[in-house]
Amino acid sequence: MMNCREATQLMSESQERKLSLTESMSLGMHTMMCKGCHNYKQQMGTLRKITRAYAKGKNEQAEN
Amino acid sequence: MSANSNRQENTKQVKNLLADAEFLEEIRRQMIRFATLQLGDSHQAEDAVQEALIGALKNATSFGGRAALRTWIFAILKNKIADTLRHKQRVVNASSLLREEDEDEDFSELFDRKGFWQPDERPVVWGNPEGSLREAHFWRVFEACLDGLPPKQARVFMMREFIELDADEICAAVDLTTSNLHVLLHRARLRLRECLENKWYLQGEKNDELS
Structure with a gap:
């Protein structure tokens, strides 16, 4: 089975390139069974959202 | 006209x-x-x-x-x-060569020898990521985390996520191979995620002073 180090690497790469069928299937298996990597996957989406909000100057509109 | x-x-x-x-x-x-x-x-x-x-x-x-x-x-x-x-x-x-060495990290504090999460490093569920975007404290934490990245990682991460260049454009602009770029982005995301989790989400999402 794929380990978490490899899974996180693939989750990162999937944001730059399309994963192969084998890659996305083994990754899917892994994140289904691994809670940590399942959370990591959600967080990668969140991280992208955060950074794009930042690029749009959202931080300037935030409340203290 | x-x-x-x-x-x-x-x-x-x-x-x-x-x-x-x-x-x-x-x-x-x-x-x-x-x-x-x-x-x-x-x-x-x-x-x-x-x-x-x-x-x-x-x-x-x-x-x-x-x-x-x-x-x-x-x-x-x-x-x-x-x-x-x-x-x-x-x-x-000379000094940028030194920086390269700093970035040769192994992340053994995050993963065990078999490549699985160390128990205390395993990512947790983040409470309210959408709500955080409206909090000035959150953005201070985020900026501090960004500033904490090694320079080269920060540079390619910003090119990718801030300016939204695609991988080929970044590789051409900073003279990297595709696999180098993947490694740098992966490390930047690992670090940023960890920093946000430790400094914000595990602090009850209301941490106002940075340690």
Whole structure:
């Protein structure tokens, strides 16, 4: 089975390139069974959202 | 309308946008932040931003509104940064070599020898990521985390997520192989995620002082 180090690497790469069928299937298996990597996957989406909000100057509109 | 008067009309539109103080201030702040990260020197960053804005005014042609103009100004800024970096490289080669070594990290604190999460490093569920975006404290934590990245990782991460360049464009701009780029982005995301989790989400999402 794929380990978490490899899974996180693939989750990162999937944001730059399309994963192969084998890659996305083994990754899917892994994140289904691994809670940590399942959370990591959600967080990668969140991280992208955060950074794009930042690029749009959202931080300037935030409340203290 | 003739091509010439069309062009004048567009030029006027861009100049109007650049005369909009609020728009200009916002874009300037983003540019300076980006340029400082890329160049590691706030004076050089100011200069690059200044030149890019002047270039934008001088060559104003056709833009479909703010988003397109912003992308274009950042494209000019990226060229200025690339020029500055090429000049700089000759001077600071030795110190940038040292930096490369700093970035040769192994992440053994995150993963065990078999490559599985260390128990206390395993990612947890984040409470309210959407709500955090409205909190000024959150953004201070985020900026501190960004500043904590090794320079090269920060640079490619910002190019990818902030300016939204694709992988090929980044590789060409900073002379990296695709697999180098993947490794750098992966490390940047690992670190940023960990930093946000430790400094914000595990602090009850209301941490106001940075340790």
